[in-house]
Amino acid sequence: MQRRTGIHLTAASILVLAGTLGTATVQPAAAxxxxxxxxxxxxxxxxxxxxxxxxxxxxxxxxxxxNIGPPLVGMKARYPDKAKLRAQIWDPTIxxxxxxxxxxxxxxxxxxxxxxxxxxxxxxL
Amino acid sequence: MKRFIGIALTAASITILPTAxxxxxxxxxxxxxxxxMKRFPNVPFDEFxxxxxxxxxxxxxxxxxxxxxxxxxxxxxxxKKLFNTPFKNGKTYASCFPxxxxxxxxxxxxxxxxTGKVVTxxxxxxxxxxxxxxxxxxxxxxxIAQISAYMAYTSRGKRMNIKIPDDPRALAAxxxxxxxxxxxxxQLNMACADCHMYNAGNRIRADILSPALGHVTHFPTYxxxxxxxGTLHRRYAGCNKQVRxxxxxxxxxxxxxxEYFESYMSNGLPVNGPGARK
Numbered sequence: 001m002q003r004r005t006g007i008h009l010t011a012a013s014i015l016v017l018a019g020t021l022g023t024a025t026v027q028p029a030a031a032x033x034x035x036x037x038x039x040x041x042x043x044x045x046x047x048x049x050x051x052x053x054x055x056x057x058x059x060x061x062x063x064x065x066x067n068i069g070p071p072l073v074g075m076k077a078r079y080p081d082k083a084k085l086r087a088q089i090w091d092p093t094i095x096x097x098x099x100x101x102x103x104x105x106x107x108x109x110x111x112x113x114x115x116x117x118x119x120x121x122x123x124x125l
Numbered sequence: 126m127k128r129f130i131g132i133a134l135t136a137a138s139i140t141i142l143p144t145a146x147x148x149x150x151x152x153x154x155x156x157x158x159x160x161x162m163k164r165f166p167n168v169p170f171d172e173f174x175x176x177x178x179x180x181x182x183x184x185x186x187x188x189x190x191x192x193x194x195x196x197x198x199x200x201x202x203x204x205k206k207l208f209n210t211p212f213k214n215g216k217t218y219a220s221c222f223p224x225x226x227x228x229x230x231x232x233x234x235x236x237x238x239x240t241g242k243v244v245t246x247x248x249x250x251x252x253x254x255x256x257x258x259x260x261x262x263x264x265x266x267x268x269i270a271q272i273s274a275y276m277a278y279t280s281r282g283k284r285m286n287i288k289i290p291d292d293p294r295a296l297a298a299x300x301x302x303x304x305x306x307x308x309x310x311x312q313l314n315m316a317c318a319d320c321h322m323y324n325a326g327n328r329i330r331a332d333i334l335s336p337a338l339g340h341v342t343h344f345p346t347y348x349x350x351x352x353x354x355g356t357l358h359r360r361y362a363g364c365n366k367q368v369r370x371x372x373x374x375x376x377x378x379x380x381x382x383x384e385y386f387e388s389y390m391s392n393g394l395p396v397n398g399p400g401a402r403k
Contacts, residue, residue, distance in 0.1 A: 066331075067328050081252070098323075100324060108312075109313070
């Protein structure tokens, strides 16, 4: 399993590299980059010391999820506007001052860049 | 009529100004208990003393097996021995407590109107030592937890009976604990109530959250994760740290106030300490 991830990542980085060198068409490189951002977002979301979203949300691909928050599925339908999704993660207390969900941006639990990546991942669900 | 009510309210808010216009402890207790009874309609009141095992069948089965050979048994034995061993001056712990320290757990913590402080059982144990020329014990585990466990054991089945005397300082301590319980804190911005009230029975990752009603009845508790017995304040510090808040010191005024509030909220429940938890 570990090995497979390694190969996968290498393939992705080669593609990205090829893209910057201009030896491949822009399209597949952009797709690969987008994919790797989603992968990074997933890693941040699942990491107990980072997003730890699984503590409260069921998310596809994650084990032992909690059930405090709603399962995160169909996010594009739930959030036609991606900025609203980002805002919910950045500071959920704006929508609901009493929410148990941590304000990941406002309290600097995640960096702006990490939040961007998590948003890409969540938006892919 | 409207006007009349307005005036009555103003008068009332002036009299309760010192406590920021909050409800009385009695009405808090009623509402608190009702909330949990409604959230868990099939759980009999006394069962709340069992924490998470009152509300989840699967973990209850595992816990029952653990209770067949309780991991805290040896601590009770050690606590009993410590309790009965005389100090250098010949006196024992029994001399410091009502009823010789037997069967009194349910009355702690209490508010001492002479010192103006909340007295927890552990603080009374150490005060007894100091008064008799002995060094105080460390607060969170070890001997103090063992003595406290023995004293709890002799009180099993007695019902929590915490009083808030007619003294503004006692009410202030209660309010301080209540504030701690409901206030969001730490980088993760969570209140005790977020986990142990509004989400009691829900899962945070794989852990089921216990109802706050009954939190105090079985302390000190042997926790598998600790591999030892620990006091309530040890647990409080752990829960503060989980939300990335700076924990207070064991037996600080803050945690004593929190224990005072949580214990008052558990009034009427049977003492069943020491407990075993995972």
